[in-house]
Amino acid sequence: NAGVTQTPKFQVLKTGQSMTLQCAQDMNHEYMSWYRQDPGMGLRLIHYSVGAGITDQGEVPNGYNVSRSTTEDFPLRLLSAAPSQTSVYFCASSSGLAGGPNTQYFGPGTRLTVL
């Protein structure tokens, strides 16, 4: 199993540009989520999905869109990049819908810089 994969690893954008961060998992997990991590900070939840066709907002959803057409993929779209979106983005997946004992598996991250 490859686990959770993310592409690209690094990206530099200009203000106003759009792009999609890719995330895929091969563990047949229903739950997937996107986090951002700013320097010296913990992770903050952007969006999450509890299954194909179902998404919901997390703590910091503004400026980001998601969709979930398959169980495996959960792309994150930046509509019009802003310098405040400079961050490291992590995708994660988890088996099961509820929290409790279920553990999350994280991807290696995408380091995004917006100029």
Add this chain to the structure above:
Amino acid sequence: DAKTTQPNSMESNEEEPVHLPCNHSTISGTDYIHWYRQLPSQGPEYVIHGLTSNVNNRMASLAIAEDRKSSTLILHRATLRDAAVYYCILRTGANSKLTFGKGITLSVRP
């Protein structure tokens, strides 16, 4: 969501045990206690979790206070590779979200 409180940082010597504390005085009966760690420039990785009883796995042990208002992650023999930020997180049965605080930064001296 119930909150957790951790010290900002801790230092340890290589090959010595490390005890990382976490306070969670507002924990509810359905909250699981999870620990994740994040090595430099990597994504977080799961370490261990528990509900009421102490837990052991190949990475660490989790000691949970009888009243569940605090817990301690125990690394039995710290290695240089264990230098990371360790997050103590409460996760309820009805909430799929993981809420990360700032964690505790563990430094390991050779």
